[in-house]
Structures are given as C-alpha cells and as structure tokens.
Amino acid sequence: xxxxxxxxxxxxxxxxxxxxxxxxxxxxxxxxxxxxxxxxxxxxxxxxxxxxxxxxxxxxxxxxxxxxxxxxxxxxxxxxxxxxxxxxxxxxxxxxxxxxxxxxxxxxxxxxxxxxxxxxxxxxxxxxxxxxxxxxxxxxx
Ligand SMILES: Cc1cc2nc3c(=O)[nH]c(=O)nc-3n(C[C@H](O)[C@H](O)[C@H](O)COP(=O)(O)O)c2cc1C
Numbered sequence: 001x002x003x004x005x006x007x008x009x010x011x012x013x014x015x016x017x018x019x020x021x022x023x024x025x026x027x028x029x030x031x032x033x034x035x036x037x038x039x040x041x042x043x044x045x046x047x048x049x050x051x052x053x054x055x056x057x058x059x060x061x062x063x064x065x066x067x068x069x070x071x072x073x074x075x076x077x078x079x080x081x082x083x084x085x086x087x088x089x090x091x092x093x094x095x096x097x098x099x100x101x102x103x104x105x106x107x108x109x110x111x112x113x114x115x116x117x118x119x120x121x122x123x124x125x126x127x128x129x130x131x132x133x134x135x136x137x138x139x140x141x
Pocket of ligand 1 (some may be wrong): 010011013058062064065066092094095097122
C-alpha cells in the first residue's frame with residue numbers, strides 16, 4: 001500500500017479543510033494517508049512516504065509579495081532531506097497567489113523532489129478540476 005503524508009499550515013482553518021479534503025481523496029484511492037498541521041507532524045513520518053503534499057495559506061500584500069508564513073518555512077527548514085516521495089503543493093488564498101507557490105518551491109530546493117503538482121483554492125474545497133489533477137498526479141510514474 002502506498003503512503004501519503006499531507007502537511008498543512010493554516011491560519012484560520014481554510015487550508016486545514018483543503019488539506020483534509022486532499023487527504024480524504026487520497027484515502028478513497030486506497031492510499032494510507034495521514035493529515036497533520038506543521039506543528040503536529042512528526043518529520044520522521046516523511047521517511048517512508050511515497051507522496052508528500054505540503055500546503056500553506058497565502059500571506060502577502062494581497063496583490064504582491066505573497067509567501068508562505070514562518071511556521072511553514074520553519075517546518076521545511078527542519079524537515080529531514082527526503083528524496084523518496086513525489087511532491088505536491090497546495091495553497092488557499094483570497095485574491096491572488098502571485099509568488100506564493102514559487103516561494104514554496106524555492107524553500108523546498110535540496111530538501112525533497114521538485115513538486116509535480118500545485119493546487120490552489122479560495123474556499124478550501126476540492127474541486128472537480130483538483131480531483132482530476134490529483135488523479136493524474138497519482139497515475140504518473
Ligand atoms: C495577513 C494576511 C495576509 C494575506 N495576504 C494575502 C495575499 O497576499 N493574497 C491573497 O490572495 N490572500 C491573502 N490573504 C488571504 C488568505 O490567504 C486566505 O484567507 C486563506 O484562505 C487563509 O487560509 P487559512 O484559513 O488556512 O489561514 C491574507 C490573509 C491575511 C490574514
């Protein structure tokens with residue numbers, strides 16, 4: 001059985017909901033999935049993960065300078081280097097994600113594999129398009 005770890009950082013709950021919906025989708029597809037906030041995630045669980053899905057809410061000046069917040073960056077800084085999992089990113093936002101996903105990608109350089117999928121949502125609910133994108137992500141080799 002494949003294993004997925006979904007780790008999120010949420011300020012007011014929307015990204016937590018998105019992470020939980022991503023996790024529920026993976027579970028439905030037969031993947032042993034754990035979902036945890038950056039504060040609750042044991043980095044050791046990443047060692048044997050086949051999929052790593054990292055999410056963070058978008059903070060910035062609404063139209064410019066979006067970036068993941070410090071607790072998310074600290075989690076990535078402190079996590080052990082792992083080249084095993086296939087990686088996806090997700091974020092929630094209000095107006096524009098701008099530099100959010102590029103900043104998340106940059107933070108991951110040298111820590112894990114280049115993300116193959118990026119999801120974003122305003123309401124934290126998995127859309128049909130998100131589900132299709134996740135299906136393609138899981139189907140790739
Ligand atoms: C201080 C602050 C800065 C924000 N900056 C942006 C931004 O630059 N762009 C944007 O689209 N949304 C921005 N937002 C909106 C949040 O990204 C959005 O509400 C998100 O879904 C919150 O996720 P959470 O409930 O998981 O914390 C900002 C919100 C706050 C509180």
